[in-house]
Every structure is written in C-alpha cells, then in structure tokens.
Amino acid sequence: MEEDLKSPEEGLLRVMALHALVYCERLFFLEEVEELRVADSAVFAGRTLHEELRRTEEEDGEWTSLSLSSESLGLVGKMDAVRKRDGQWIPYEHKKGRSMRGDRKPQAWPSDALQVAAYAMLLEEHYGCVIEEGRIRYHAEKITVRVLIDSSLREAVRSTVLRARALRASLERPPITTEENRCLRCSLAPVCLPEEERHQSDPTWATVRLFPPHQERKTLHIVSYQAQIGRAGDTLKIRQEGEEQTYPIHEVGTLVLYGTPQITTQALHSCLAHDIAVHWVTRAGRYLGGISAGVGAVQRKLRHYEAFADASRRLGLCRRLISAKIENSLRFLLRATRGEQDRRASVEDFISEMRRSLKSVTHAEDENAIRGFEGNAARAYFAALPFLISSEVDRSMLPKGRSKRPPKDRFNALLSFGYALVYQRVLQAILVVGLEPALGFFHTPRSAAHPLALDLMELFRCVLWDMPLVASVNRRTWGPDEDFSIVGEQVWLSEHGRKKAIQIFERRLEETWNHPAVDYSLSYARMVELEVRLLEKEWTGSPGLFAQFRIR
Ligand code: SF4
Structure with missing residues (x-):
C-alpha cells in the first residue's frame, strides 16, 4: 500500500490538508487546489494558541514542535508537540475548541483523530518504532482526549491521501457539504458561499448569513x-x-x-x-495603479480564462450585466421623480429611451449590439440627470452633458472623481477574490484600465456614486468655490472637495442593503466583493446568482 502513496512528482500533502478533507472535500479543494486561505478570528485565535504554546516550550522545554515528512506516506506535517510517556513517543495536537461528545464521553472529532494518526505514522517512520497512541488537547474544555492509533485509523489515513490526490488532479470544485452545521464553523464560508447556493436551489431555504456584513479592515x-x-x-x-x-x-x-x-x-x-493593498490615484482622481499581494492561484485564473473563452457565456454575462446597469439607473430616475409631475414629464422621453434599450439588451445577439444599446441608455440617463437637481441649487453645479477627460463642469468633476473611487473598490475586490483583472467580458482590452474592473463597475456606478452624489448636490453640500479648482476649461476637485467626496463615498459603502439573490442584507462595501464572488460561481458550478441585485 505504501508504494501507492509515493508520488514525489505531485509534491507531498500537508497533514493539515487531510484534516480539511475529512471535514469537507470542498474545503480541501479551495485551500489546496485553489490556494484560498482566510484568516478569520477563529484562525487568528488558533494561531495565537500555537504561539503561546511555543512560548511555553521556550520556558520549560516541555513542548516540542516537530516537522517531519515522508516520501513513502506522501505526507509532510508539523506536530504541535511530541512527548515521551512510559517509554512511548506520543504526538500531541492542540485544538482551540471543544471535543465531540459521543455517549456523553469526550471524543476526538474524526478529522482531528485522522490528523493525529497521520502524525503518529510520520513519527513511526522517523523513530523506527510503533506509535500506539496520540493525544488531543481541547483548550475550550481543558481536557485531553486519547486516540488509539489502530489499523482502521491507519487505513483511513492512507485512503484519505489517495482521495486527496484524486481531488488535486481534478479541475472541478466538489459540491458543498450536505452537513450545513459544518459551514457555520468553516473559515472559508465567506469565500465558498454555501448558503447562497442552498438558497438558489431552494428559494424557501432560510439563508444563514456567513458572509461578513461589514468590512473588517x-x-x-x-x-x-x-x-x-x-x-x-x-x-x-x-x-x-x-x-x-x-x-x-x-x-x-x-x-x-x-x-x-x-x-x-x-x-x-x-x-x-x-x-494590505496600496493604490495610487492622481489628485484629479485618475487611477494610476496599485500593488496587492493578492491570491496567486494559477488554477483559478486558468478557469477564469477558459470561462471567458466561451462566447455564449460571455454574451450571457454581458446581457445580465448591462440589464442590471440600465435597470438600476432607470429605477433611480423613477424614484427621484416619483410624485413630482413636472420633473417626471421632463425625463419621460429619456426613461422611454432607457426602457427601449433595456428590452433590446435582453435579445441582443452579440456583444457589439449590447455596447450600442448600453451607449444609448447612458446618453439618455446623463441627459436626464440635470432634471434631478433641485432648483435651489447654485446653477454652476448643474451638469452640461457628460465630459470626462478633462471634466468641464463641477458636476462632471465630481462624477469622474467618484467613479475613480468606485473603480478602485471594484479592482480591490477582484484582487482579493483572485480573478484576473485584465480579463473582462464586456470592455475590450484597449483601455488603460483593467477591463474586468470596468465591467463590474457598471453594476455599482449608480448605486455607489450617482445616487449619493445627486443627494449631496441637492443638500447643497458643495461649495462652488472652495471645493473645486478651475484651470481654463478644466474643472477638478480641490483638496477640500476630495476629502468631502471620499467621506460621502465611505459613508455610502457602510450603508446596508438587502441583496435579493442571496436574501440577506450587507453593506455596499461587502456587496462589491460578494458580486465578484458570485461572478466566479458562474464557472464553478453555481451559475445564475451574478448581477441580480437591483435598487428598489
Ligand atoms: S463553507 Fe461548508 S461547503 Fe464550503 S468549504 Fe466550508 S464546510 Fe465545505
């Protein structure tokens, strides 16, 4: 059997990876194949515990962390401690949580037992002796559970190594676990989004939100x-x-x-x-570039390339993205003119044009046609925006069409600066999720900006910036003189204006919203990341959730 486990060309498996696999095959795949790791508070607490143990080792010499590897077992691992008791070597594992209660007696969880058995087998090869027992300390209860390293546990280690090999060679994410309770304690739940998949396949499913509602950092x-x-x-x-x-x-x-x-x-x-990502933006708000350690998972990027090489998938995504963009802008115009007859009458033609474009997008047969309909809708939308500005606002704040490079009026300076903020947030989310920002499906790669970030921005321009911007203009938040700097025909934000814009944007990001596709509320800041993760689900087994969110 040991011959079967040798596979140096594939690299050794971490014992911790076996632990993950026994817990959930999808968890193993996300961590080992897609190289996704999330340091949540439980993971942080576990690290702290192990750091404390290492300090104990330095103080009394009792605890010894030991790293071992074995070609014949195909494993590499670092055990928390090895101690000699009654002439026998015993591997020790430390867990922050509680033991499993079976017949009221504390027992090791199956994944923990398998982990300590794998360490015992590594130790046997190292010392050339039989290890009969491993121990697991559950710190939440302050109890130590003994694990008998018998033949069935050894066999379980070997068969798990073989299963891990098979999964590592696969390109398909395994399905989510059927044991929902495991997801509640899983550090990768915010990445895996199991509850969102359950809700999608069963709309009556009461979704438990495992995706953090607010930005933690x-x-x-x-x-x-x-x-x-x-x-x-x-x-x-x-x-x-x-x-x-x-x-x-x-x-x-x-x-x-x-x-x-x-x-x-x-x-x-x-x-x-x-x-920590670092982004550089010009004082005028143009995004220059950034650095981010990001996620280097090659396999995920390969699947991203494959997914966008499929023309029918790209077309489907373009239709959904642009439908969402037009529908959200349309809803904003309807909402802002609700109950105001004159104002509604002024924008009626633009609304009709946007409705026509929206209908056409749904049936468009290629991406260029969608670009055309999107352009029509955008022109109608920007033409309607001045009618949303209150008559009490200083007239210098009114937009005169859409001017970008350079902005030619104050409103356009604000639009451009705000869109740069939206772009930076979307790009950051793409990097965090580990997709390739240079590979989009709607924008062509001719632009200096990353096409995928430009694509996903379309979902958020209106909700993250246009809506709070129009509200702030109508509240007369902006000083036509102190918040802007005018050079010839070019209008930029002053430092004072930039600070104000950033404050409005950051406040907007903290507001919460109920996401219809996943049936829970979360901050807009989190929604950006969620949509990027839902996009990735289009080609990882759960399509249909991306670009569903709409303002009411
Ligand atoms: S969240 Fe649930 S399904 Fe997803 S990896 Fe974790 S345990 Fe598995």
Whole structure:
C-alpha cells in the first residue's frame, strides 16, 4: 500500500490538508487546489494558541514542535508537540475548541483523530518504532482526549491521501457539504458561499448569513500630497498636516494615496506581508495603479480564462450585466421623480429611451449590439440627470452633458472623481477574490484600465456614486468655490472637495442593503466583493446568482 502513496512528482500533502478533507472535500479543494486561505478570528485565535504554546516550550522545554515528512506516506506535517510517556513517543495536537461528545464521553472529532494518526505514522517512520497512541488537547474544555492509533485509523489515513490526490488532479470544485452545521464553523464560508447556493436551489431555504456584513479592515485615504507614511513595529504611521496618526497594521485593509505622498520601503513591505493593498490615484482622481499581494492561484485564473473563452457565456454575462446597469439607473430616475409631475414629464422621453434599450439588451445577439444599446441608455440617463437637481441649487453645479477627460463642469468633476473611487473598490475586490483583472467580458482590452474592473463597475456606478452624489448636490453640500479648482476649461476637485467626496463615498459603502439573490442584507462595501464572488460561481458550478441585485 505504501508504494501507492509515493508520488514525489505531485509534491507531498500537508497533514493539515487531510484534516480539511475529512471535514469537507470542498474545503480541501479551495485551500489546496485553489490556494484560498482566510484568516478569520477563529484562525487568528488558533494561531495565537500555537504561539503561546511555543512560548511555553521556550520556558520549560516541555513542548516540542516537530516537522517531519515522508516520501513513502506522501505526507509532510508539523506536530504541535511530541512527548515521551512510559517509554512511548506520543504526538500531541492542540485544538482551540471543544471535543465531540459521543455517549456523553469526550471524543476526538474524526478529522482531528485522522490528523493525529497521520502524525503518529510520520513519527513511526522517523523513530523506527510503533506509535500506539496520540493525544488531543481541547483548550475550550481543558481536557485531553486519547486516540488509539489502530489499523482502521491507519487505513483511513492512507485512503484519505489517495482521495486527496484524486481531488488535486481534478479541475472541478466538489459540491458543498450536505452537513450545513459544518459551514457555520468553516473559515472559508465567506469565500465558498454555501448558503447562497442552498438558497438558489431552494428559494424557501432560510439563508444563514456567513458572509461578513461589514468590512473588517479599514481603508485609509491619504489625500494630503505632503503626507508621509512609515512603519513602526506592527503599526503604520501617517504624518500629514503636522499631525501623526498611528494605525495597528492588522486593522488596515487598503491604503489609497492621492497625488504624491511619500511611503517608505519598510511600510510597503509591511503592507505586502499583511495583505494590505496600496493604490495610487492622481489628485484629479485618475487611477494610476496599485500593488496587492493578492491570491496567486494559477488554477483559478486558468478557469477564469477558459470561462471567458466561451462566447455564449460571455454574451450571457454581458446581457445580465448591462440589464442590471440600465435597470438600476432607470429605477433611480423613477424614484427621484416619483410624485413630482413636472420633473417626471421632463425625463419621460429619456426613461422611454432607457426602457427601449433595456428590452433590446435582453435579445441582443452579440456583444457589439449590447455596447450600442448600453451607449444609448447612458446618453439618455446623463441627459436626464440635470432634471434631478433641485432648483435651489447654485446653477454652476448643474451638469452640461457628460465630459470626462478633462471634466468641464463641477458636476462632471465630481462624477469622474467618484467613479475613480468606485473603480478602485471594484479592482480591490477582484484582487482579493483572485480573478484576473485584465480579463473582462464586456470592455475590450484597449483601455488603460483593467477591463474586468470596468465591467463590474457598471453594476455599482449608480448605486455607489450617482445616487449619493445627486443627494449631496441637492443638500447643497458643495461649495462652488472652495471645493473645486478651475484651470481654463478644466474643472477638478480641490483638496477640500476630495476629502468631502471620499467621506460621502465611505459613508455610502457602510450603508446596508438587502441583496435579493442571496436574501440577506450587507453593506455596499461587502456587496462589491460578494458580486465578484458570485461572478466566479458562474464557472464553478453555481451559475445564475451574478448581477441580480437591483435598487428598489
Ligand atoms: S463553507 Fe461548508 S461547503 Fe464550503 S468549504 Fe466550508 S464546510 Fe465545505
């Protein structure tokens, strides 16, 4: 049997991966094949526990972490401790949680028992002796459970290694587990989205939200062009306008630098080491580029390429994306003119044009036709926008058509700056999910920007920026002089204006919304990432959830 397990050309399997496989085959696949790892609070607590144990080792020499590998077993693993008791070597494993209760007696969970058995087999080969027992310490209960390393457990280790090999060679994500309770404790639930799949196949399913409703780590916008960003220990230090602020590194998710603030190499290294994305944006709001440690999973990118090579899938995605975009803009116009006869009459023709375009998109036979209908709808929408602005607002704030490079009026300066913020958020979500931003399905790769980010932005322009922007203009939030800087025919935001725009955008991201396709509410910030994950599901076994969200 051991011959069967040898497979050096495929690389050794981590014992922890066997643990994942026994828990759920999909979990194994996501971690080992797609290289997805999520450091949630449970994972963080587990790491802290092991760090504490290592400190104990240094203090009294009792605990010994030991790494072993075996070609014949096909395994590599790092056991928490190995101790000698009554002349026998015993592998120890530490778990933060509780044991399994069977017949009221504490027992090891099957995945934990298999893990400690795999360590025992590695130890046997290392020491050349038989290991009969392993132990698992469950810290939540402060109890230690003994595991008998018998022939059936050894056989289970071997058959799990073979199953892991078969899964590793496959291109298909295994289905979600039928044991829903396991998903509640799974660190990859926000990536796997099992409840969303259950809801899709059974609309009466009461979805348990496993996708975090809010962003856990902050986005820091550095607007002052003289700002300096450095690192001190586990913190980022930001000095701007004579003040220094300190942020613990684990609380920061993204840095967005406007203009030319200085960031040290040490701070950049720290950002990469802690998965903090850094984006550079010009003071006018044009996105320049960014760095992100991201997810390097080659297999996921290959499937992304394959998916978009399929013309009928691309066409289907284009139809859904642009339908969602037009329908959301249309609903916004209807909502903003509800109960106001004159205003509604002023935009009626534009609304009719958008309705015609929406209908045509549904039946469009190719992507170019969809681009044409999208263009018609966008022209009608931007022509309608001035009618949404209250007559009490300073007339200099009214848009005069859509001008982009450069913006020629204040409203267009705000639109362009806000869209750059939306672009950066969408790009960040694409990188976090691990898709290839250069590979889109609607925008052609001629633009300087990433086509997939431009594609997905279409879902969010109206909801993330147009709606709060029009509301802020009608509240007379903007000072025509202090918030803008006018050079000839070009209009840009001043530093004061940029700060205001960022505040409005960040507030919008924190607002929550009920997502109809998944039947739970979450912040707009999370919705961006959720939609990217739902897009990936189009080619990983659960199509149909992407681009379903609509404003009411
Ligand atoms: S969330 Fe559930 S189905 Fe998905 S990997 Fe985890 S345990 Fe498996």
